[in-house]
Amino acid sequence: MRLSGKHIVLGVTGSIAAYKAAYLLRGLVKEGAEVQVVMTPSAKEFITSVTMSALSGKPVISEFFSTNDGSWNSHVDLGQWADLMLIAPATAATLGKMAHAVCDNMLITTYLSAKCPVMIAPAMDLDMFRHPANLRNIELLRADGNLIIEPGEGALASGLHGKGRMEEPDVIVEEVIKFFGQKKKLLNKHFLVTAGPTYEKIDPVRFIGNYSSGKMGYAIAHELVRAGAKVTLVSGPVEIKNTNPQIKVIAVESAHEMHEACIGLFPQTDGAVMCAAVADFTPVQVAGSKIKREKDDLMIQLKPTRDIASDLGQMKSDQQLLVGFALETDDELSNAFAKLTRKNLDLIVLNSLNDHGAGFGVDTNKITLIGKNNNPAFFELKSKAEVAADIVAAMVSEMERKGKLQE
Ligand code: C5P
Numbered sequence: 001m002r003l004s005g006k007h008i009v010l011g012v013t014g015s016i017a018a019y020k021a022a023y024l025l026r027g028l029v030k031e032g033a034e035v036q037v038v039m040t041p042s043a044k045e046f047i048t049s050v051t052m053s054a055l056s057g058k059p060v061i062s063e064f065f066s067t068n069d070g071s072w073n074s075h076v077d078l079g080q081w082a083d084l085m086l087i088a089p090a091t092a093a094t095l096g097k098m099a100h101a102v103c104d105n106m107l108i109t110t111y112l113s114a115k116c117p118v119m120i121a122p123a124m125d126l127d128m129f130r131h132p133a134n135l136r137n138i139e140l141l142r143a144d145g146n147l148i149i150e151p152g153e154g155a156l157a158s159g160l161h162g163k164g165r166m167e168e169p170d171v172i173v174e175e176v177i178k179f180f181g182q183k184k185k186l187l188n189k190h191f192l193v194t195a196g197p198t199y200e201k202i203d204p205v206r207f208i209g210n211y212s213s214g215k216m217g218y219a220i221a222h223e224l225v226r227a228g229a230k231v232t233l234v235s236g237p238v239e240i241k242n243t244n245p246q247i248k249v250i251a252v253e254s255a256h257e258m259h260e261a262c263i264g265l266f267p268q269t270d271g272a273v274m275c276a277a278v279a280d281f282t283p284v285q286v287a288g289s290k291i292k293r294e295k296d297d298l299m300i301q302l303k304p305t306r307d308i309a310s311d312l313g314q315m316k317s318d319q320q321l322l323v324g325f326a327l328e329t330d331d332e333l334s335n336a337f338a339k340l341t342r343k344n345l346d347l348i349v350l351n352s353l354n355d356h357g358a359g360f361g362v363d364t365n366k367i368t369l370i371g372k373n374n375n376p377a378f379f380e381l382k383s384k385a386e387v388a389a390d391i392v393a394a395m396v397s398e399m400e401r402k403g404k405l406q407e
Pocket of ligand 1: 276280306307308309324339
């Protein structure tokens, strides 16, 4: 029994897939978990609380007060009791309420009181799933540190075919087991991560920037935290708001500010992941007032910025790990390896512009990881959260190989 002693709150919401929650509950209990089921009022339209209380051996909670004796169901106590909260199936409505703290049922109040990690398995029709409003909510929930169990592709209750099916109960049980089995290998470690673009001022209203969204760097920061580390994230201007208390964000704008922040922080860390798309050039002079359209042409003279990764590579001690990124268009592998050597990195993450779905702005990425032995590891196109997990796993292996982690 791989889940004995574990306390799990299973949140069930009103989706056709609610019937799968019974199999899921059975799977969790079979592995020894103690499970408290919380159902939304609409979940009870799809599956009865009798089934769920019989399988869990506990009365199902779905109201703020017991209708029998008026006693209060404490969402705070429940949130503290749980080692994990698992919401499966999670409807678009519940995802929206979770993302925006709309506390109109017991499940959402429990979620907001939960001190434990939260796993969410969405289930809905394909058009609902891919609607920008729903995808935005999922991104918000991910940014808040929740783990999303991606829905699968296949036949949907509507008769349509596509992405939206709740992941199968046995797969979710394995995910839960994997989650508890993960040792927090980076406990007491501190990492610096850079993310996003930099803005190089031309005049008070204009700048030279780039398309980096910061999504990859923020995903890495979350993954490092999940592995037990503390993270300082030096971030260029991005839309993403950090809500994770284990991540300290230092907001910067220019390559110079990012450089200053990183040089100051790096000596106190166990390593750094240089994910930011730092400008290579910056204007020699910044105009004090808005440049007027007086002539037919305008020349802006640029000077190179300092290479932060290279400078940290120079400063790096034997105890520290330095990871860089490379976006290459030709001779990708050899250029990336040359960059690793030149900047004194331990690991380089190669993104290719030739791969569809990889790179700036999008939610997916396709990477190749290259270490000092120049033995590349190729990965499939994945969500940036999954790519972040691959990168952190490679960092952990590298640190283990160098004896920087205790067993
Ligand atoms: O040389 P190139 O810009 O392709 O190198 C990319 C890597 O170097 C990335 O890890 C990026 O974050 C880092 N870099 C940096 N400072 C710069 C330019 C790039 O840290 N000025």
